[in-house]
Amino acid sequence: MTLEAFQRSAALSLGVELELQLVNTHDYDLAPYAEDMLRLMAKYELPGSVVPEMTSSMIEISTGVCQSSVQVLDELTQLRNALVQSADKLNIAVVGGGTHPFQQWHERRIYDKPRFRELSDLYGYLSKQFTIFGQHVHVGCPDADTALLSLHRMSRYIPHFIALSASSPYVQGQDTAFDSARLNSVFAFPLSGRAPFALTWDEFSAYYDKMTRTGVVKSMKDFYWDIRPKPEYGTIEIRVFDTPLTVERAAALSAYVQSLAAWFMQDDPFMPAEDDYLVYTYNRFQACRFGLDAVYVDPATGEHMALREHILMTLQQVGKHAHALGGGAGLQMLRDDVNRDQNDARWLRERQGQERLLAEVIRQAGLKFRGERA
Numbered sequence: 001m002t003l004e005a006f007q008r009s010a011a012l013s014l015g016v017e018l019e020l021q022l023v024n025t026h027d028y029d030l031a032p033y034a035e036d037m038l039r040l041m042a043k044y045e046l047p048g049s050v051v052p053e054m055t056s057s058m059i060e061i062s063t064g065v066c067q068s069s070v071q072v073l074d075e076l077t078q079l080r081n082a083l084v085q086s087a088d089k090l091n092i093a094v095v096g097g098g099t100h101p102f103q104q105w106h107e108r109r110i111y112d113k114p115r116f117r118e119l120s121d122l123y124g125y126l127s128k129q130f131t132i133f134g135q136h137v138h139v140g141c142p143d144a145d146t147a148l149l150s151l152h153r154m155s156r157y158i159p160h161f162i163a164l165s166a167s168s169p170y171v172q173g174q175d176t177a178f179d180s181a182r183l184n185s186v187f188a189f190p191l192s193g194r195a196p197f198a199l200t201w202d203e204f205s206a207y208y209d210k211m212t213r214t215g216v217v218k219s220m221k222d223f224y225w226d227i228r229p230k231p232e233y234g235t236i237e238i239r240v241f242d243t244p245l246t247v248e249r250a251a252a253l254s255a256y257v258q259s260l261a262a263w264f265m266q267d268d269p270f271m272p273a274e275d276d277y278l279v280y281t282y283n284r285f286q287a288c289r290f291g292l293d294a295v296y297v298d299p300a301t302g303e304h305m306a307l308r309e310h311i312l313m314t315l316q317q318v319g320k321h322a323h324a325l326g327g328g329a330g331l332q333m334l335r336d337d338v339n340r341d342q343n344d345a346r347w348l349r350e351r352q353g354q355e356r357l358l359a360e361v362i363r364q365a366g367l368k369f370r371g372e373r374a
Contacts, residue, residue: 009234098168
C-alpha cells in the first residue's frame with residue numbers, strides 16, 4: 001500500500017488524545033463500561049470525539065484541532081465534565097494515570113471492534129496487557145519535510161516528556177520502582193521504539209514502501225513508534241506520555257510540545273543526526289525508571305547532567321514561544337512541579353504511603369480527575 005500524501009495543516013496547531021480508565025466504585029478495579037459510556041456521551045454536544053480503546057474498561061477522548069494549549073484545556077474540561085456526569089449515572093469513576101495499579105490483565109475483555117479483534121489475534125496476551133493509558137499530542141506541520149525534521153529534533157526531548165507525565169509506578173499490585181512502567185508494555189510490540197532516521201518525505205516513503213513489501217506493515221497504524229508522522233492529519237504525534245491525573249497537566253504538556261515545535265520551526269536551533277539515537281534508549285530508560293531524578297546524556301555533546309536541570313533549561317529556551325502562543329501558564333506549571341520534585345508518579349506513591357491501600361489511592365485519583373480535592 002502506497003504511503004498517503006501528507007495533508008496540509010496549520011503550523012503548530014494542536015490535538016490531544018487521552019486514554020482513560022473506567023473503574024467501579026466498589027473496589028475501584030477496572031470495569032467493562034466503555035459501551036455504556038459511549039452511549040451516554042453521544043447525548044452531549046462536545047468538541048472532539050469519544051471512542052473505544054483496545055479493552056472494554058478503557059475509553060479515549062480527543063480534542064478537535066486547537067490553536068493553543070488554552071483551547072486544549074477548555075475542550076478537555078468540557079469532555080471531562082461530560083464524562084464525569086455520565087460516570088455518575090453508571091455509578092462508576094473515570095481516572096487518569098498510565099496504569100491501573102492492581103488490575104489483572106487476564107480479566108480484561110477485548111472491545112468488540114474488527115481492528116481490536118485483529119490485533120488480539122496477532123499479539124495474543126500482549127493485547128490485553130495493552131490495557132495501559134497514554135496521552136498523545138499532535139502538532140501541526142506546514143509540510144512533510146518539516147514534519148520529519150521536527151520529529152527527529154523532538155526525539156531529544158522524549159525523556160523530558162516521560163519524566164513530566166510519569167504516572168504508572170504500580171503494575172499488578174506491585175511498585176515496579178519505575179515512574180513510568182507503562183512504556184515497558186509498549187516496548188513488547190515489534191514495531192515500537194524510534195522512527196527510522198529519514199529527514200525528507202521521499203526517504204521516508206522509500207522506507208515505507210520497503211516495509212509494506214515485506215507484508216509486515218499495511219498502514220501507518222502498524223507503527224507504535226514513540227513519535228510518528230500522521231500524514232492524514234498533517235501532524236507529528238508524540239506518544240510517550242502517560243495519561244496525567246488531571247486535564248490541566250495534559251494541557252500543560254501540550255503547551256511544552258507546541259513551544260518546542262515553534263522553537264524548531266522558527267529558530268532552527270540544531271540539526272538532528274543519526275548519532276542522536278546512540279543514547280536514545282538509555283535516556284528513555286533513565287526517564288522511565290527514575291523520572292525527574294534521571295540522568296540525561298546530551299546526544300550532541302555526550303555530557304551527563306540531571307534530567308531535571310535539562311528540563312528547566314529547555315523551558316527557559318522556549319519561554320518566548322510559549323508566551324507568544326498563550327502557553328506560558330502551562331510551562332510555569334511544569335516548571336513549578338520540577339522545582340518541587342513532583343510528578344504524578346510521586347503523588348501516587350505518596351498516597352499509597354499514607355493509605356496502604358491501592359483501591360483508596362484510585363478513589364482519590366478519581367476525585368483528582370474530577371477537579372475535586374482528594
